[in-house]
Amino acid sequence: MKKYNFDAIINREGTNALKLDVLKQRYGRSDLIPMWVADMDFASPPCVKKAITARAEHGIFGYTCASEEYYQSIIKWVGRHHGWNIEQEWISFVPGIVKGIAFVIDCFTTEEDKVIIQPPVYHPFRIIPKLHHREVVYNELIFDGGNYRMDFESLKQQAKTAKVLILCNPHNPGGRVWTKEELVELAEICYDNKVLVISDEIHSDLALNGHKHVPFASVSEKAAENSITFMAPSKTFNIAGIVSSFSVVSNADLRDKFYNYLKASELEEGHIFAYLAAQAVYQDGDEWLLELKDYLWENICFTDQYLKKNFPQVKAAIPQASFLVWLDCRELGMSQKDLVSFFVNEAKLALNDGAVFGPGGNGFMRLNVGTPRSIVEKSLQQLVEAYIQHQ
Numbered sequence: 001m002k003k004y005n006f007d008a009i010i011n012r013e014g015t016n017a018l019k020l021d022v023l024k025q026r027y028g029r030s031d032l033i034p035m036w037v038a039d040m041d042f043a044s045p046p047c048v049k050k051a052i053t054a055r056a057e058h059g060i061f062g063y064t065c066a067s068e069e070y071y072q073s074i075i076k077w078v079g080r081h082h083g084w085n086i087e088q089e090w091i092s093f094v095p096g097i098v099k100g101i102a103f104v105i106d107c108f109t110t111e112e113d114k115v116i117i118q119p120p121v122y123h124p125f126r127i128i129p130k131l132h133h134r135e136v137v138y139n140e141l142i143f144d145g146g147n148y149r150m151d152f153e154s155l156k157q158q159a160k161t162a163k164v165l166i167l168c169n170p171h172n173p174g175g176r177v178w179t180k181e182e183l184v185e186l187a188e189i190c191y192d193n194k195v196l197v198i199s200d201e202i203h204s205d206l207a208l209n210g211h212k213h214v215p216f217a218s219v220s221e222k223a224a225e226n227s228i229t230f231m232a233p234s235k236t237f238n239i240a241g242i243v244s245s246f247s248v249v250s251n252a253d254l255r256d257k258f259y260n261y262l263k264a265s266e267l268e269e270g271h272i273f274a275y276l277a278a279q280a281v282y283q284d285g286d287e288w289l290l291e292l293k294d295y296l297w298e299n300i301c302f303t304d305q306y307l308k309k310n311f312p313q314v315k316a317a318i319p320q321a322s323f324l325v326w327l328d329c330r331e332l333g334m335s336q337k338d339l340v341s342f343f344v345n346e347a348k349l350a351l352n353d354g355a356v357f358g359p360g361g362n363g364f365m366r367l368n369v370g371t372p373r374s375i376v377e378k379s380l381q382q383l384v385e386a387y388i389q390h391q
């Protein structure tokens with residue numbers, strides 16, 4: 001018997017939801033089903049609302065500090081779910097993971113230093129270093145038809161001259177949950193070449209269908225000594241608007257340098273609701289998450305089956321984590337511009353343009369299925385009907 005109803009359609013209009021409110025600006029029209037930015041259309045677990053309303057009732061919102069319970073909730077969550085034993089002093093609040101990545105780049109590199117990323121990958125990995133005038137080096141992932149693997153041979157060459165590598169663990173947009181063996185090899189190459197690894201683990205709690213997330217820093221001494229990890233409850237519990245990310249750094253030297261950098265601008269100071277919401281979900285969110293993951297996996301399987309049956313020219317790369325389905329549309333033979341226009345102007349769907357994820361992204365589109373199944377189904381129907389009209 002399920003306790004939570006992920007089929008419920010909740011109207012997000014009038015809530016300043018980015019997913020809805022910038023459609024016209026980004027896609028040129030607003031009559032689209034929003035299947036893009038990576039938040040979900042589900043209510044967060046009830047414990048979030050309970051913690052926030054209880055605190056709001058108090059009525060005084062003065063300066064706030066992170067409580068012992070907040071840290072303990074993170075430590076226990078990461079230990080319980082990912083088998084990684086972390087310590088309180090390793091943890092710091094950060095005001096967002098993308099910002100955290102920018103801080104690491106600013107703190108540990110200088111202009112013109114090289115930053116390696118593995119595209120196609122979450123686009124701020126490319127944009128943020130570039131905006132900081134760092135050279136971005138692409139170690140393109142290898143698509144084997146089903147999903148991605150890393151190109152270690154080319155990484156060995158690139159690592160010789162780079163300062164930082166940004167790892168997406170699990171990967172967005174492919175949804176790969178990297179294995180311990182893959183991460184050990186990556187750690188080895190980066191450590192031996194003095195390339196600091198930023199491990200973005202925002203999707204880590206959403207490993208699906210028996211896959212198990214492996215925290216990068218947990219795989220070896222070299223990984224632990226040479227990495228800065230970012231985690232957050234934001235994707236897992238749909239609380240991105242609350243901004244409750246944190247970093248974990250086990251190496252004392254890296255930690256001193258990075259946490260002093262954060263401190264110098266008071267960047268490590270969170271706000272009342274960030275601490276409360278993170279603590280609430282880490283203490284009471286397990287049951288909700290289990291049901292969510294089942295629902296997401298069923299949405300993914302539904303999408304895959306629907307496409308196989310009705311639109312076999314578009315293939316879903318089945319994600320091992322999270323709610324983003326990477327659609328291989330190359331068989332349609334459209335230019336990227338025509339492909340995007342087909343989705344937007346003919347199918348009336350707002351997906352993420354694969355090209356934005358960098359090299360290897362052309363011919364792909366990213367579909368967010370973190371939404372009730374009836375909306376996934378409607379989107380897929382619109383897609384198929386549009387293609388019938390298009391031919």
Ligand SMILES: Cc1ncc(COP(=O)(O)O)c(C=O)c1O
Pocket residue numbers: 038095096097098099122168172200202203232234240245
């Ligand atoms: C890999 C990855 N990192 C970071 C973020 C955003 O994190 P934040 O909102 O904490 O900056 C996203 C959001 O989609 C993501 O997919």
